[in-house]
Amino acid sequence: MKLHPSIDAARVIQAVEGDDCMGLCAACGADAYGVEPDARKYECEECGAHAVYGAEEYLFMGDLA
Ligand SMILES: [Zn+2]
Numbered sequence: 001m002k003l004h005p006s007i008d009a010a011r012v013i014q015a016v017e018g019d020d021c022m023g024l025c026a027a028c029g030a031d032a033y034g035v036e037p038d039a040r041k042y043e044c045e046e047c048g049a050h051a052v053y054g055a056e057e058y059l060f061m062g063d064l065a
Contacts, residue, residue, distance in 0.1 A: 001061065004029035009064040015055035024058065027051035 006029035015022040016037070023035030023042065030046035035054050042052035058064060 001026060003064070007058065007064070012055055012058040012064060016059065023052045023054045025049065025052045
């Protein structure tokens with residue numbers, strides 16, 4: 001999966017450690033709140049793409065910058 005360039009390891013780790021149910025949109029890079037850590041393909045409120053994943057999901061994708 002192609003990730004938005006603004007999503008990097010530091011940002012994902014910060015989101016995971018924040019422990020406040022934060023997700024990120026892989027399409028536009030927007031923060032998403034109230035997202036379960038294992039959420040996948042939720043709709044993004046910013047761009048409408050079904051590309052919001054929970055922060056922990058990004059750790060498993062393995063292709064973070
Ligand atoms: Zn988006």
